[in-house]
Amino acid sequence: MEEGLCQNSIPGSGFVDKTRIVEAKPLRSLAPVLPKSLQSSFSGRYPSVFPPFVLFDEPQESQPSPAPMPAPLRSYRNPLDEEEAPHGSNGETSSPMEGLNGNSVDNSQKRAVPPMHSCKYSQKRSKKTKESQFDLSPSVGGISVATREDGDRELVNLVLMTYDSLRRRLCQLEDAKELNTTMAIKRADLRASNAMTVKAFRTNTRRRVGAVPGVEIGDIFFLRMEMCLVGLHGQSMSGIDYMTIKDELQEEPVALSIVSSGVYDNDAEDNDVLIYTGQGENFNKKDKHVIDQKLQRGNLALDRSSRRHNEVRVIRGLRDAANKNAKIYVYDGLYKIQDSWIERGKSGGGVFKYKFVRLPGQSSAFAVWKSVQKWKMSSSTSSRTGIILADLSTGVESIPVSLVNEVDNEKGPSFFTYFHSLRDPKPFSLAQSSYGCNCNKTCVPGDLSCSCIQRNEGDFPYTANGVLVSRKPLVHECGPLCKCFPNCKNRVSQTGLKHQMEVFKTKDRGWGLRSLDPIRAGTFICEYAGEVIDIAKVNKNRGYDDEYVFDTSRIYDTFKWNYEPSLLEEISSNVSSEDYDIPSPLIISSKKFGNVARYMNHSCSPNVFWQPVLYAENNQSFLHIAFFALRHIPPMTELTYDYGCSGHADGSSAPKGRKKCSCGSSKCRGSFG
Template sequence: MKEGLCPSSFFSSGSVDKRRIIEVKPLRSLAPLIPKSAQGSASGFSPFIPIGEPREAQAPPVPNAAPIRSFKKPTVEDDETPHRAANGHIPSPPPPIPNPTPLRSYRSPLVDEETPYGGNSDTSSSVDGLNGHSNGHDQKRAAPQSQSRKSSHKRNRNIQEQDNDGGCESVNSVLMTFDSIRRRLCQLEDANQLDTQNAIKRADLRANNAMTFKGIRTNSRKRVGAAPGVEIGDIFFFRIELCLVGLHGQSMSGIDYVNFKCEDKELPVALSIVSSGVYDDDAEDNDILIYSGQGEHFNKKDKHIVDQKLQRGNLALDRSSQQHNEVRVIRGLRDVGNKSVKIYVYDGLYRIEDSWTEKGQSGGGIFKYKFVRLPGQPSAFANWKMVQKWKAGLLSRSGLILADLSTGVESIPVSLINDVDNEKGPAFFTYLCSLRHTKPFCLVQPSHGCNCSKACVPGDPNCSCIQRNGGDFPYIANGILVSRKQMIYECGPMCQCLPNCKNRVSQSGLKLHMEVFKTKDRGWGLRSLDPIRAGTFICEYAGEVIDKANVSQNGNEEDIDEYVFDTSRIFEPFKWNYEPSILEEVSSKCSSEDYAIPSPLIISARNVGNVARFMNHSCSPNVFWQPVLYEENNQSFLHIAFFALRHISPLTELTYDYGIAHSEGSSAPKGSKKCLCGSSKCRGSFC
């Protein structure tokens, strides 16, 4: 064994009793209670089966059999406490449960390992899993209900065989599917259209249940090292997301491991850890993590000191320190803007270089592990710490040209940064938050606003603005957009509701700390210092509304307006909304995502505009645009709002698809430029 890890030298002399931790008796297996209704096919189960934290003990593996586990309903505290795992005591068998909830069996494709809900497992449902390539994101319009279900099941059966080992497209698709379902469930719950009395109330857990029932996940095979398709620096807003993409297979435990057979013995090896930021010690070096072992070190029931045990996750970390295998590290951080939100950042691969024990505040022995980040990886956690210091004014910013490019127009300053060359800034323009010279959108009859006395309430049948949105409130908490639509109707100055109504998201200006920065090869770009959740409002495309005739197309580079947004361009179709069949909804209730604006809107930001004019093109963007309509002076006006396509890490460049201008024949449109987005889907040029 590695020095410092053998039984004779594991603890410092006189600190704790070595026998209490090293000499651990095997845990008894917990036999699950299986009702008769659960022993048949899973096809009749509801997609919202409450499933939660698994038992700590594991029954001996049975050849050619899928272990069946019992689950309990999770709680908010469970999800936010990754280290609340074993307490070192031998658990007692569970008492008989009257009328137990139907259970489903889970299997692991490689090893027999404890797998909580949302873990790395495949369900035994007759519907096989899907990895994201064909989960409905490539459909332009929803099919009829029967046809949609058949095609969905057919896609599900084929996709897992094609790509069980992830990939960027698969990971992004699974995460987008999860968040789209979660947003829809939040929308239904806000409108009191969701039964939460006898079901799990949290939308993220319900969304996971629906996806598990359909087998929607990727990277289901446990592996040592990187998870395919998950990039260093990727962020997650829910622990369930880590499970769905195979980054961390435990929904609550902070240590994920797998048992490998070695000389007729099964030895656990750590695969990944989640640093909650509560139990771990901060190190001065951002590439070093001091990680505390799992297990309580104080028995509250018996009121006596307990030492952590060298078992399960702790034993896996011990073996990994000897084997020097790579371990994935996910850091949990509190969102500075919202203290109640925890964000998880994938910080890359680490190795355990040292371990020891020390006494906790209660006097019990605690395992400590020193994780050291492998060199040559992109910065992730270090960037977060650096950004926090910038925002707090504790660290000076190199390359800072202007502290506020908007000159006070925006409520949050927009910094101007150039740490690439000596250029002092972009060409002069007048900063404007919205549109100038707007033209009424005459194709929509004004409704003269809603009559809500305070704020529009989701589900209110008397709110005219909600009815214009098809009866659904378009946003959920924190102004998150639920679904893309052909048009979104917001409350405007003509409405009787208060100015802080949640249906005025695109009119509130910037809510994120933005900065305009100089890129290495694409001029000026835009990025955020804040983490951005999928569906978050970014900004409006501000500028002057112009006629088609005023857009130069003569090929002269000096006359071409590079800051034009044209709704009549050809845009690559993509699917962002939830799949109705996953929630057993009728497909016809889901509106089309294809934009159909009969009267084109052309905006030039060459002379006046806001931060949107600095967003560069990408063939695989992380931002999309959405038409928004609201009324002013008894007339309807069309605006273009940008929303986050997926979760976006701080300091990540914000990009959207510029589209392709209409051209005669097969030749490229005039003014086309070579695309440098670097995406695997790059079209080669844009205009």
């Protein structure tokens, strides 16, 4: 009898005797298919710029003996044709692939774009042999061999920020047509992950059951590769990640993590329950007949985990409201499989179903998303507890800014006039022949005849979807004097709020700011609006006390956000300095006039940073302070930035007037201001 289910093996009652199902061990990964010309000529080093796609392991069986690492593949084998069939029921691989900037890629491109785990290597190689192929040095980019196996929060953030910085840079080059797209790897996300593969720039490579060090419940990911790089989910396409474990009696596969696509998996009424559909097509397109899913590979691992009651990491896939063709993944914590059964799928074939139940005592993640969706869909404010005002901006912002207090009875912050930008700004005198560009309709990346691009050192500062590529000494945006259209991509900081913001009462730090929407790293958040204060007034009165002041002359901790040139060796890098170059100090007070930025609290480990932006109006240039996301920010997470410290003329910090910091960060300096 064929392995798996018989076509007519599903009783009408829904009861299935699992002892009648023939159990199948996970298939071994297929050996690579090498052209004859390479079988004898390979010298042990990668002849091309990028290495083969072997960053993440396939689920492994036992490793009885080491085997040499074969040469890199020149003929990529599509995994959809091999052992990992599309998820006909959970939709993870049958949906369009994640593309550049998180957009979808047409299925016709799948064979031209080799997925990360498409190159099949023999799994009999030893761990030592495998490590030696990637360990170019004992410590690469600050990541030692030990920390690659077991990371922490700081290292996870470093890996994710580094990966996204490479992806943004590659997107920038591709937008400007400066990237060689004739190579096999055309997508920026894959090229970025390959660049990190060369340097072994990853963490949590040791496969494990349970929590992953440094990855927190509620963390969000815009690409599957991000989860792979930090060890949360080791499969770049498959929805089930598993490994083979041994005990005294036997060895068998167990599930480590699953990704719920959110398309075919049933939405249970309880947010802590997930009904997950097994993997495998249940309709044979070639022979045009209904087939049943088989109890093998991921399905077999889930069945064994159901018996063992081991913890399984669950990642929920949700549609990105800003991009209908993309998904956002949220880590929802640890679950256990409480029950499993077989039922008929939409095509008529038998599919496996698994009931996952969330372990109690964990912080909320997916439940927060569902609550936010409910609030957004509700036309009235009564569905939200603690709401004071539906729109704090009183119509100034195109997206309402709600005011919420769920802590005490305070009815709101002190009165101020909502203002969207700077009031009475002071012009800056710059040495430039003309103000504004002469571009037709919109500025085009790579067009060096555009004067605004010239001022940005020849680079377009934003990607096609409006994400800041790199921190720069000064970003030059197009302004009202430019001939390009108002919807030009080089006017990001002038377009107002793009996310639904909420001013809320914190438990111990007054009022704060958070977003109801997820925010991607590099995304514009808001400008710091308010009155520009004359620096002479501040110098005259050092006792000037205003808790709503932003001062560019303060001393700020340095940090690296831009991409690392050594990770993109094939590209002639032109990385600008991350040290700001401001013509003269800018001091802004939002005490009387301001916007949502006045509510962002300080943190010594912030998730937001500020960037000076300059654009011309009325034949004069004005400096503005724009805030961007430092890393991916989940919904309902407080937005914070570093307030810096006031300093003396000799560059030393001045302790007088500082405020005690209660940010709670492990890197807390103890004071700020």
